[in-house]
Amino acid sequence: MTEADRLAYLAGEASSVKMPYMLLGGFLLLIAILFTVNRLPEFSEEEGEEGGSIRGALRHPHLVWAVVAQLFYVGAQVCVTSFFVRAAIAGGGVDEKTAGYYLGVYGLLFMVGRFAGTLLLSFAQPSRLLSLYAAACILLSLVAVNADGRFVVLALGGLGFFMSIMFPTIFSLGIEGLGEDTKPASALIVMSIIGGALFPVLMGDIIDRNGDNIQSGYLVPLGCYLVVLMFGLYGYKQRKTA
């Protein structure tokens, strides 16, 4: 392949990302129009949200716990998802397209987990279910680090299933009982998504240092699930503060 051929090939690879993002941008504009023309209920200050503050929110220990747990949870989720295709190519021995379909199946398991979780949460205690799912993720991460390639892909699928209720459950447990501080509290929990900026880089570094061994990187999400488990067992509890 000549240099010109190589550049043409790379340019083709790069331009293949244009269409999905153009479609996405178009849909977003359409939904923005629907929000503009429809009158939606607004929950405004007279419903007791005035005077809420970040300092007020931080006086609730269970909210602080939720922010920390969400930081680690998002870190774990982004690590598992971002390295999924590479793990499937390395472990399962498939090409990029097939690995992409596997990622879809992983996403499907995520969706099934959400629906199952929605049903379970109608009667199960959210903190209990969260703890149970975190424990399952810890076991599956151990499999991802130690098992043969094919089992790694299966373990990652399991992680998708058990991670699926974590974000919304940590979120609602965290803002429970926050009253007027609900909006700043939810901003704080959303801010904890910085975990997604930090943990994948750490995972990438570990993989680089272990000679491109993707499996070694799953120690990072493993540590994250331990924090989620602590939140589900203890941190979620609402305490009286001075």
Next chain:
Amino acid sequence: MDNQSHAKPANGTGKSYLLPMVLVTSLFFLWGISNNLNGILIPHLRKALQLTNRQSTFVDTAVYLAYFLSAIPAGMLLKRYGYRKGIIAGLLVFSLGAFLFVPAADMRRYEVFLLGLFIIGCGLTILETAANPYATKLGDPARATARLNLAQSFNGLAAFLAPVIGTVFIP
């Protein structure tokens, strides 16, 4: 065209929350599409732009750094303008970032992709800050967690569809 001043106050007395819930749920779906295209985008850009492993994770860093930096401004924006206008602003910012992928791909410049992803992240922050509590408030408070999980289920649907859509465009 802002009819908000004429809108009846939402007092939860028998008012149907179906349409608002459908529209808000569509937001969970759309940001799910964006987030879950990253799993395809990262290995693909790594190949197309000849990136190192570490560099390829900057896709995540750009999006999630945007979440971090815009969380407090987004909270202030919503406090001042309310959920509805905040959601519209979030959608417009999000689409701007998505459209930036066109020049980025034409120039084959990773920095422009990262800028687009950063702007997408800013739009996502506004949407998530508004839509998560908004979904919990659209009905019976006792069912808030279950309702939020239902909306998030459509985020999960996007987690299945986004990679499949993404692979269609891989040459």
